[in-house]
Amino acid sequence: MHEPTVCVVLPTHARPHTIGCAITAVLRQTYPHFALHVVGDGCDDATEQLVRAVGDPRVCFHRFPKARGYGYANRNRVLRAASESIVAYASDDDLWFPDHLELALRALEDGGLDLVALRPVHVGSSGEVDAHFFAFDWRWPRPATDLLRNWFIGGPIVVHKRALFDRLGYWNEQLARFGDREFFNRGRRAVPTAYVDVPTVVRFYARHWDRRYAALPEPPQRRYLTALQDPEWRRRVRGAAAPGRRSAAVRARQWREFAGFAMGSGPKLLRFWYEAALKASEQPTRPPRSTSNGVAEEGPQ
Numbered sequence: 001m002h003e004p005t006v007c008v009v010l011p012t013h014a015r016p017h018t019i020g021c022a023i024t025a026v027l028r029q030t031y032p033h034f035a036l037h038v039v040g041d042g043c044d045d046a047t048e049q050l051v052r053a054v055g056d057p058r059v060c061f062h063r064f065p066k067a068r069g070y071g072y073a074n075r076n077r078v079l080r081a082a083s084e085s086i087v088a089y090a091s092d093d094d095l096w097f098p099d100h101l102e103l104a105l106r107a108l109e110d111g112g113l114d115l116v117a118l119r120p121v122h123v124g125s126s127g128e129v130d131a132h133f134f135a136f137d138w139r140w141p142r143p144a145t146d147l148l149r150n151w152f153i154g155g156p157i158v159v160h161k162r163a164l165f166d167r168l169g170y171w172n173e174q175l176a177r178f179g180d181r182e183f184f185n186r187g188r189r190a191v192p193t194a195y196v197d198v199p200t201v202v203r204f205y206a207r208h209w210d211r212r213y214a215a216l217p218e219p220p221q222r223r224y225l226t227a228l229q230d231p232e233w234r235r236r237v238r239g240a241a242a243p244g245r246r247s248a249a250v251r252a253r254q255w256r257e258f259a260g261f262a263m264g265s266g267p268k269l270l271r272f273w274y275e276a277a278l279k280a281s282e283q284p285t286r287p288p289r290s291t292s293n294g295v296a297e298e299g300p301q
Contacts, residue, residue, distance in 0.1 A: 006034035007084035012092035016046040019092040021221035031101040041074045042066025069176030076170040089155035093204045100200040104159035114191035115160035117153050120201040125208045131240035134254035155180035199241050
């Protein structure tokens with residue numbers, strides 16, 4: 001049976017303190033057939049030295065001058081030159097569970113899909129992992145929570161077939177930010193797509209962490225890189241994220257987080273919903289079907 005090779009793209013700019021952990025998490029994947037392309041988007045010498053010192057033949061470092069915004073033009077340069085049939089995206093401060101690629105490829109194959117997004121858990125400013133982040137934990141009312149979740153879907157939880165580029169084109173180089181959200185939503189409207197409600201990524205949102213790293217003796221990624229090696233820890237996190245009742249304390253925290261998000265990003269979200277509704281109305285729809293893992297297929301919409 002043919003096992004496809006995955007092109008893993010990991011862009012980086014200014015996080016030499018965390019990128020080593022992110023690379024290690026990718027190299028620990030249970031699915032071994034991948035090439036990790038670290039895309040230096042105007043990064044410093046320390047980052048390059050760290051990446052080249054890894055010494056794993058699956059790791060390839062590309063250094064470019066700083067591109068616009070989040071450097072989508074540079075990752076496109078690498079994606080156009082690569083040949084692997086599956087594409088996944090890592091980040092320089094988030095961590096994959098060891099079976100992230102394995103579960104993603106299984107979902108693609110079993111469901112006859114072109115793109116999947118998997119569930120993240122995030123580490124809040126307290127330093128503790130939160131399996132109940134509102135955007136992925138709320139399930140009602142369904143249309144609104146789906147749109148809210150799609151707002152938070154980022155590159156590190158997306159895996160897709162390379163052929164998607166032939167249909168959609170590459171990442172939008174004219175955008176300064178939110179390119180992962182824009183690319184995912186283009187994809188889910190165009191091809192068979194599913195959201196897999198199983199945590200496979202530990203995320204460290206920049207708004208919580210970027211200003212805190214300098215004051216810490218070591219980045220929290222090191223602690224969670226160790227935790228991810230423990231099957232019992234992974235089982236507990238996934239069990240906590242599974243559908244079920246939530247305590248009053250969890251619900252209160254979710255509403256507080258949502259209120260903070262609504263105040264800071266509410267106008268952007270409303271514009272996102274409005275534009276999504278316009279695009280959906282311009283394209284034919286079909287009823288959703290379930291993938292083999294029981295997750296409703298979303299695209300095209």
